Amino acid sequence: MTRHIVVGLGLLLAASVTSAGSAWAGGGEVWVSNEKDDTVSVIDVDTLEVTRTIEVGERPRGITFSNDHSILYLCASDSDAVQVIDPDSGKILHNLPSGEDPEQFILHPDNRHLYIANEDDAITTVVDVETRKVISQIDVGVEPEGMAVSPDGKIVITTSETTNMAHWIDTVSQKIFANTLVDQRPRHAEFTGDGKELWVSTEIGGTISVFDVASRAEKAKIRFEITGIHPDRIQPVGFKMTDDERYVFVALGPANQVAVVDRETYQPIDYIQVGRRAWHMAFTGDQKLLFVTNGVSGDVTVIDVESQKPVKTIKVGRFPWGATWRPGK
Amino acid sequence: MNKLCGRALPRVLFVLFTAAISVFCGTKSHAQTADIHVTIGYLERIVPPPPVLSNLDPVPEDEGIQGARLGVADNATTGKFLGQKFELVEASAESDDAFLAAGAGLLGQTPFLIVDAPAELLLALSRLPEAEHAILFNISAADTSLRSESCSANILHTIPSRAMLADALSQFAVKKRWTRWAIISGDRPSDQLFAEALRNSAMKFRLELVGEKTWKFDADMRRSAGSEVPLFTQDFPDHDLLVVADEANDFGRYVPYNTWLPRPVGGSEGITPSGWSASVEEFGAAQLQSRFREMASRGMRAVDYVGWLAARAIGEAVTRTGNADAGALRDYLLSDEFQLAGFKGRPLTFRKWNGQMRQPIPLTHPHAVVLQAPVEGFLHRRNELDTLGLDYRESGCSAFGYRE
Numbered sequence: 001m002t003r004h005i006v007v008g009l010g011l012l013l014a015a016s017v018t019s020a021g022s023a024w025a026g027g028g029e030v031w032v033s034n035e036k037d038d039t040v041s042v043i044d045v046d047t048l049e050v051t052r053t054i055e056v057g058e059r060p061r062g063i064t065f066s067n068d069h070s071i072l073y074l075c076a077s078d079s080d081a082v083q084v085i086d087p088d089s090g091k092i093l094h095n096l097p098s099g100e101d102p103e104q105f106i107l108h109p110d111n112r113h114l115y116i117a118n119e120d121d122a123i124t125t126v127v128d129v130e131t132r133k134v135i136s137q138i139d140v141g142v143e144p145e146g147m148a149v150s151p152d153g154k155i156v157i158t159t160s161e162t163t164n165m166a167h168w169i170d171t172v173s174q175k176i177f178a179n180t181l182v183d184q185r186p187r188h189a190e191f192t193g194d195g196k197e198l199w200v201s202t203e204i205g206g207t208i209s210v211f212d213v214a215s216r217a218e219k220a221k222i223r224f225e226i227t228g229i230h231p232d233r234i235q236p237v238g239f240k241m242t243d244d245e246r247y248v249f250v251a252l253g254p255a256n257q258v259a260v261v262d263r264e265t266y267q268p269i270d271y272i273q274v275g276r277r278a279w280h281m282a283f284t285g286d287q288k289l290l291f292v293t294n295g296v297s298g299d300v301t302v303i304d305v306e307s308q309k310p311v312k313t314i315k316v317g318r319f320p321w322g323a324t325w326r327p328g329k
Numbered sequence: 330m331n332k333l334c335g336r337a338l339p340r341v342l343f344v345l346f347t348a349a350i351s352v353f354c355g356t357k358s359h360a361q362t363a364d365i366h367v368t369i370g371y372l373e374r375i376v377p378p379p380p381v382l383s384n385l386d387p388v389p390e391d392e393g394i395q396g397a398r399l400g401v402a403d404n405a406t407t408g409k410f411l412g413q414k415f416e417l418v419e420a421s422a423e424s425d426d427a428f429l430a431a432g433a434g435l436l437g438q439t440p441f442l443i444v445d446a447p448a449e450l451l452l453a454l455s456r457l458p459e460a461e462h463a464i465l466f467n468i469s470a471a472d473t474s475l476r477s478e479s480c481s482a483n484i485l486h487t488i489p490s491r492a493m494l495a496d497a498l499s500q501f502a503v504k505k506r507w508t509r510w511a512i513i514s515g516d517r518p519s520d521q522l523f524a525e526a527l528r529n530s531a532m533k534f535r536l537e538l539v540g541e542k543t544w545k546f547d548a549d550m551r552r553s554a555g556s557e558v559p560l561f562t563q564d565f566p567d568h569d570l571l572v573v574a575d576e577a578n579d580f581g582r583y584v585p586y587n588t589w590l591p592r593p594v595g596g597s598e599g600i601t602p603s604g605w606s607a608s609v610e611e612f613g614a615a616q617l618q619s620r621f622r623e624m625a626s627r628g629m630r631a632v633d634y635v636g637w638l639a640a641r642a643i644g645e646a647v648t649r650t651g652n653a654d655a656g657a658l659r660d661y662l663l664s665d666e667f668q669l670a671g672f673k674g675r676p677l678t679f680r681k682w683n684g685q686m687r688q689p690i691p692l693t694h695p696h697a698v699v700l701q702a703p704v705e706g707f708l709h710r711r712n713e714l715d716t717l718g719l720d721y722r723e724s725g726c727s728a729f730g731y732r733e
Contacts, residue, residue, distance in 0.1 A: 120619060142407065143613070160407075162407075162670070163403075163407040163410070165407070179411070181648065184670040232713070235674075
């Protein structure tokens with residue numbers, strides 16, 4: 001019964017979002033990789049409906065657009081390839097060599113180099129998307145996953161889940177120049193917009209470490225606490241920062257919550273209820289809406305960033321993993 | 330690193346297995362100390378598996394050691410970024426005397442020993458003068474007594490006790506409301522210990538034991554299970570779950586579908602609690618499974634997993650403390666600082682009162698995980714994982730000097 005009321009409320013809120021229209025939703029599409037359906041769901045931001053479901057390679061996870069949003073890159077982990085997809089037609093154009101079991105990747109600001117974490121091989125592979133060739137493979141720790149690039153493009157980070165480190169890679173020499181330990185099972189990394197801080201989430205540690213990029217010293221460690229939820233179930237995974245430098249939204253996995261962290265105080269200030277096993281997320285271009293993938297419940301929670309409230313739950317495929325946004329035409 | 334471990338290495342006395350380490354990384358982490366070289370010993374008492382009725386599913390000879398090898402390889406991969414080297418030295422013995430001699434030899438090289446041996450031999454090893462300041466990691470003796478009155482301060486247990494396994498099954502049964510149990514146990518001592526753990530657990534979780542029988546048949550069940558199991562189970566009072574205690578997987582496989590009443594089977598057969606099974610895949614476990622399979626050319630078994638845990642616990646402690654001193658590492662392992670990610674969705678830690686590693690217990694059948702204990706709703710003021718096995722007040726262990 002409760003469930004019906006919640007769904008009903010969600011629909012009401014959704015209706016208000018829809019009626020508000022693209023004026024504040026920013027339009028465009030959110031693309032979601034469904035890890036256990038071998039598909040990508042395309043959500044129309046104006047209607048908050050799934051408009052297309054595209055068949056892709058096996059076990060799709062990492063997902064990102066080229067800088068001009070004309071090309072979609074997708075890690076098809078069990079196909080051992082990065083797939084290059086035309087987002088208009090939904091057609092797979094070609095595969096890029098990726099090394100084995102690509103899980104996550106990051107596109108360099110030069111729009112040309114993909115840095116790919118090869119989870120099974122403890123390697124970060126660098127691919128030139130124009131020549132479609134591997135230009136470097138860098139040994140990293142066991143089970144690399146999180147990938148980040150500094151805004152100036154000079155540093156790429158790979159985090160390794162079992163080694164529990166952030167590996168700092170110089171993008172000129174393609175070599176590791178530093179390693180920093182973090183808590184158990186790092187999952188995701190992001191630089192701040194000014195490039196001065198690196199944030200790394202650790203799933204089993206339950207923390208986010210904030211590093212000063214210049215000194216590579218840890219300057220803050222963020223912990224989360226939710227009444228009624230055992231600390232072991234609070235597992236930070238994906239997170240995104242707002243451009244106004246005020247907030248960081250953090251998916252907390254099986255806690256089924258997204259935390260809102262104050263960038264200034266490094267303290268969580270709010271928690272937002274989402275679906276089961278919140279994993280990764282994407283903002284719309286205007287950062288008014290945030291789309292959070294919920295792996296176990298097979299849906300996406302849409303959060304209104306201003307009010308920090310969930311406004312709709314959208315059913316997608318099985319085990320939605322990553323999400324990324326592109327503007328409308 | 331995985332590939333350096335190669336395919337199943339030949340098993341001979343005193344195989345020296347070195348986790349080859351290539352230090353390629355130009356700059357070490359600024360946070361880390363000078364180079365450290367850690368030797369981990371692996372000691373096995375070779376015990377031929379007891380004869381069983383079926384030829385299916387033989388126990389691999391390299392059970393346990395392959396997990397330790399993968400753990401040391403993982404440590405070495407991490408260590409190469411920090412100037413820390415890890416090496417595994419293996420020894421095995423076919424008699425108790427040779428085992429203790431080999432143990433004394435290994436303890437001359439390292440205070441860190443991963444031990445695959447029966448309980449009484451593990452205790453004999455722990456009492457050697459050479460073991461006084463050592464840390465022995467128990468990866469094969471599930472005896473609950475080792476976590477209670479027979480505990481030893483220099484033994485940490487990564488293998489779950491029988492009490493933990495039984496409690497996991499009980500929690501599952503409570504959730505399903507399969508609260509009336511009938512138990513069939515084998516007549517081997519280990520089966521009787523498991524049956525005892527099941528009885529104790531049933532009492533702890535207020536389940537009802539409606540009947541218990543010991544399996545003493547020696548006929549070849551592959552030909553006659555269909556006719557014997559119905560008769561054997563016919564006189565049990567009505568029950569919800571038929572629980573089998575048969576650790577060698579001897580007769581249990583012939584029980585399902587042959588029972589007098591149509592009832593689910595659990596324990597050593599059917600829905601099975603264990604530290605690990607090849608059907609575990611959640612929480613990133615699929616990655617550990619595939620890395621193990623690539624190295625060992627077979628699925629990861631429970632003893633392999635706890636061997637991996639033991640090696641990783643040492644590696645994690647060395648990496649975090651930058652120290653390879655046994656006393657310092659023991660303090661760290663038993664502290665609130667230590668936690669290990671073990672692909673079961675929660676941080677793994679050691680119980681301060683008896684050295685048992687806390688861990689979730691998957692309940693599986695051969696093709697899937699049914700549920701993972703602790704089952705939702707079983708709460709504990711300290712840690713929900715302490716609803717499994719001997720809690721502080723249930724344990725008769727005082728050797729660790731811990732008081733609440």
